[in-house]
Amino acid sequence: MTAGAQGLLMIAGLFVLLAMGLPIAMALVASGVVAILSVQGWSAADYLLGALPYSGAAEFAFIVIPLFLFMGHMAFSAGVSERGFRAALAWFGHIPGGLGIAAVSACAAFATVSGSSIATAATVAKVAVPEMLKAGYSKRLAGAAVATGGTLGVLIPPSSVMVLYSIATETPIPHLFMAGIVPGILTAVLYAVLIHMTVRRDPSMKELTVLPRAPMKQRLRLTLSSWEIILLFAVVMGTLYAGLATATEAAGYGALAALAVALARGTRWEEVKKGLQVSGASTASIFFLIIGAGIFSVALATTQMPQQIATAVTSLQLPPVLLMILLLLPFLVLGCFIDAASMVLLTMPIIFPIVKQAGIDPVLFGILVVKMTEIGNITPPVGLNVFVVSTTCPEIPVREAFRGVLPFFVVELVVVALLIAFPSLTLGLVR
Template sequence: MTPVTVGLIGIACLFGLLIIRTPVAFAMLAVGFFGYWTLEGSRSAGGVLLTESYSAVANYNLIIVPMFVLLGNISAVSGFSRGLYDAAFAWVGRFKGGLASASVLGCAVFAAVSGSSVATAVTLGRVALPEMRRLGYAPSLSTGAIAAGGTLGFLIPPSTGFVLYAVLTEESIGRLFMAGILPGLLLTGLFMGAIWIVATLDPKAGPRGEPVPLGKRFRVLGQAAPLLAIIVISIGGIYAGVFTPVEASGVGAALVILLALTRRRLTFAGFREAVLNTLSTSAMLYMIVIGANVLNPFFAITRIPEALGDSLVELGFGAYGTLFVIIIAYLILGMFMDGLSMLVVTIPIVFPVVVAFGFDPIWFGVVAVIVIEMGMITPPVGLNVFVVRGVAGDVPLTTIFRGVMPFLIAMILGLLLIIAIPGIALLLPNSMFG
């Protein structure tokens, strides 16, 4: 068999393992190791397994993951996430669909703490869904807003999606973090616009909240200010060149622990829960990186990326036609795979194609992450939908999927704007790094 044939069989086996719910890390490890063994022999495969596993866990940049995850977990167990939501509600709650808009704003800010889509949806869902239910919000709008708002955790820095993309492509984590800020704000605004439209068409779906006096608004904002200041110090420090992304993650985690201790919001049990959750999440992500590092050499020797690139060129679609094909492929995969799985499986294959067509790799990272975000709320998998279903309790999945449709339309609009105006993603990284 030719290397390309072996590679195609490997890809088929990989998807087969994922379909039967094999953890993505172990599926990649198995396919990468045995595929390399098939083409180069057991000795070479063993060498790749050892060297690539070590190089993966020894990657200094990956320290970002446990540090920012710890920052988010400490914020959650200390109740700071409630403060973010209360501050957002105080300012936008009086508008149509204000409580849902406050939930999206809270998700956007908490995303800048946790870097995790699932953590954002769970944390804000526990806070916001009972309030929206109490005020009579339509279950579709309330759950749809949380499911869609949670996806911002995959885009707004410190995004674990960008960290993995940087590791897989050897691009700058700092540039990717900066590239995610304006698109994240754009999607947040589009989500709030979608809520306003839904609430205008059906006022009962998103009734206005009680107006909050200006003085109380500033008081509630002041209570959330310390955590907001930590976000500004961490992310702003990267932009200003004061910190590297790794240093910023450590500074942010240390500051939030100090804040929780000084405010006496951090118990030993809460700290233990936060650390254990951080270890669990970090171990999962490290294993995924190890699996990707073992799989990538197999793909390299099969020459699948080159063959795919040649095939796309022969189709004659051109640069943007090829990009459209890649996006459609992502949307289809998003119906069956979770975001991290899609990222680590597809990037080694499509990235060389994208670069060969002259697209900016940082810009494409933003595009890929947004498309993967869309997969998090599309049926039949829709990871964030299932997460919100677990928090909401008695809301049917069909209701939640119906509720996310306006937000999917908003994401498509945002994606088209970023494709048409690449500067939305590239302005900050280009101004920061020159």
């Protein structure tokens, strides 16, 4: 059997294990170990498997993962999402769809201190969804607005998915963070436009949901009460881009600042302890994925399959734009079944060699990959953000939320098309 055939068999085996319901990390480890044994033999497998789990996880850059997770939990404990929503409501509540726009704005604001799509959707849903339903929004629109707004958590920096992409491809984290700002704002603006148009088309909803215009004094007061968001974003991104700290140090400063803010807001030490436990548990899960992806990647490399695919694809001499679209299409399918972190760690060993050989900018491709993982977070049957919103707010049926997500799905595809057509939207700040 040729090496390429062994690689195909390895990938087929992985999907069989996933279809059987085996956890993704365990499926990656199992298929990788079997492939290493069959291709390299026992001695090579003994050496690789003895060293790889430690060397793959003992990366100093990985420290940012628990730090950003803890930062997000402390920001939630301090009530940052609720104050951000109240401030956005004061600015947008008087226009059609203002409550929905405020929910998306709160998601964008919380994304600057969270780094997690699921955490953003869950925290904003607790505050925004009951308000939207009470004001007369349909369950379909209320659930969809928060579920899709939550996807901004992995696009607006800091972002855990960007960190994993950086680790998998050796793309600088600061470049990815900077590149995500404009696409994140663009996505939030288009979400707001969609919500505004949806409410305006429904006369009954428009009449019920428009709130009185808040006076300027109240707007400014509520905006100033959300000072934690500005502070935490400035601590992380400011120290990073002023050259005062590396990405790891900036994450540490952000976690410390979030802890200080939470304690200043009256958060109890029991909640701090819970934040450490939750962050530690999530980090352990991510590290298991990283180790599994590392074993899978090494096993795949021994078959020479990624290099063969890269050579074959580049020999077709496809235009870079067409090639980029073809490389992104699998994410639409994978997003229906697996989470964002798994998608990145699973696909990069195969796809990124093609990206490098074709001369595609890795920062641009990274942001596009993050966008595709966003789409995966709102598409059935997995659609983690939709399930999180439905679990947090049981009055929102999952089926209704998925139906409401469809127009936002189209908006996401429009944003991806704009980013491909105008790379400067992504790379302008980086350059």
